[in-house]
Amino acid sequence: MSGDSLFGVHGAALEVRSQRMGVLASNIANASTPGFKARDIDFKSALASLETDGAGGIDAATKYRVPTQTSMDGNTVELNQEQTAFAENAVQYQTTLSFLNGRISQVTRALKGD
Template sequence: MDKIFGIYGDALALRSQRLNMLASNIANAATPHFKARDLDFDKAIASVLDGTPLNDSVASNSRYRVPLQPAMDGNTVELSTEQTLFAENAVQYRSTLSFLEGRLGTLRRAMKGE
């Protein structure tokens, strides 16, 4: 399957993991002492390309976000930042998914002999 989908399958999985992290940050924007986290996608995908398993790559490339203005209650979520990053990652996720859908369509046509 790696030969068919290349790095895009792993990229989609990493984008999904990042969406979950960012969604968790947004959901916990009012939770005292919650620490916002993010995934360094570029480092994570490079790690996967070097042979690191996906889950290990996510764990080793996840970082706590340093806020510009920490909240008095210790929460480090800056809602506007999280929403912007979520939207950007969602677009990138959708682009990767569209590429994979196109690849699958090509494979279907090839299998049918079209």
């Protein structure tokens, strides 16, 4: 039984969501850094690339954000947008993690004969 068939796409989804969490956290941390350019990961593209190209696919799906309003110092982080995206991604990460934990529990029970 391979990990791919056991967890399906959810293992790769967790990896993409984890990487996206880091990118969004970096954006938030650099909200007042002059010249900082906000980035984000296109989840669908990253997931598709990860399944075909491996970890390099996430890098290819990481793009700079186009701001609604650029600040005078060239920083493109829009804090409200970043915080919302971070919170949404955190919920999606937790949901994926919960699914995987449930699947692991099912397999564990099956192996024990419960």
